[in-house]
Structure formats: structure tokens, C-alpha cells
Amino acid sequence: MSILFALSTDPIDAAALVAAVPCSRDGAVVSFAGVVRDHNDGLAVSALSYTAYEELARSEGETIVAEAIERFDVGDIRCVHRIGDLAVGDVAVVVAVAAAHRGPAFDACRYVIDEVKRRVPIWKKERAATGAGDDTERWVYPPEAQP
């Protein structure tokens, strides 16, 4: 049984995922990479770290990818999410989708990343410049969920 969703403490080999998903029936391979940006909320980000409730992150991530395979006319899908410390420019998450045709491949890819962001228990801590000459670390929440 292949693992549809994985957590990784090592840099993600996106090329390997893209190479792994298609079979000879597939005419389209679509991939998404989430990359650490240098700004968030108007502050300059220098680094961030992702932590996960690993057991539930793996099972919910697997569920999401399985949903996408079920709902869209696609072949194989893989998703890998990085955990641990990342620097600006590092790849935080990769989704790779193979399908006979590009429409469903794009749709499924969008679905997986949107649902991963919404449902998987992974949290982001950001180190950012405060503007007063020093850095602070803070847990960052998505805009629609600011507590």
C-alpha cells in the first residue's frame, strides 16, 4: 500500500514525487509547492518551524488525498509536508497529481492543498522582525481563524 500523505523532517524531493505519480495512462502531471515567504502580516520573516500532531496529521492527510482520488478523475496523488525548522525559500509542502487530463489534475491538486491547510493538525511558528531591532517568535494563525 503506498503512502498518500507523509510528513518529512528532510527537504522534500519534489522531482521524485512528480516522477512517481504518473503511469502510462496519464497525460497530465500537476504539482504544487508551498514555499516559505520572507513576509507575513507586514513583518519580515526570517525563519519558521512547523510542528504536527503526527498521528492525526498522517491519518487526516491520508484521508484528504484519498478523498481527492475518489472525487476527481485522477490517477495517483502524493503529498508530503515538511515539519521542523525551515528557512525562507524552503519548500514546506508538495502535492503531485497525475491524471489522464489536465482539468481534473488541476482541480484535485487545488482540493488537496486547500483541505490540507484547513484540516491537518500542523502549526506554524514564525520568527519575524518586530521593527524594534529584534526578532520575536509567535504562533501564526490563518487570517480567518485569528483567535
Added chain:
Amino acid sequence: MNRIRIRYFAELRDAAGVDEELAETDALGPAELYTELKTRHGFTLEPAALRVAVNDRFAAMDARLEDGDTVVFIPPVNGG
């Protein structure tokens, strides 16, 4: 009294100061349990902002807790 194992992550982990703890509690469900823990640890997250998992599966805040359950209160997630 039920003995419940609570695991903490992210902001809750920082506030509690531990990865996990065992609690003896009369709380019927996660919502009541969180009220107790919020008081004990001074959590600032409101229950409405949280999801909860019991025994590594998402659960409702009014689920019935059993002796020996593991509970995780889940702050707003921000992966991807």
C-alpha cells in the same frame, strides 16, 4: 472520576509547559475538561477556536469521555 491523558501542542504546549499530563476529572466531555484546564494553565484560546481529538480521531466537544482516553485540544491549524 476518569483518568484522561491530555497531549498539548503549539500555543497550548507553551502555556501548559508540558507535552502531556494525566488528569483525574469528572468532566463528562472535552468542553468541560477544557474549562478545567483553561483555568489551571491560564490558556487564552477560547473553546470556540479549538477542535478536539479523542484517541487520535477528531471528536465533538460534547463527546463522552471514557477512562483512559487520550485528548488533544487543537488550536487553529496553519499547515500548507
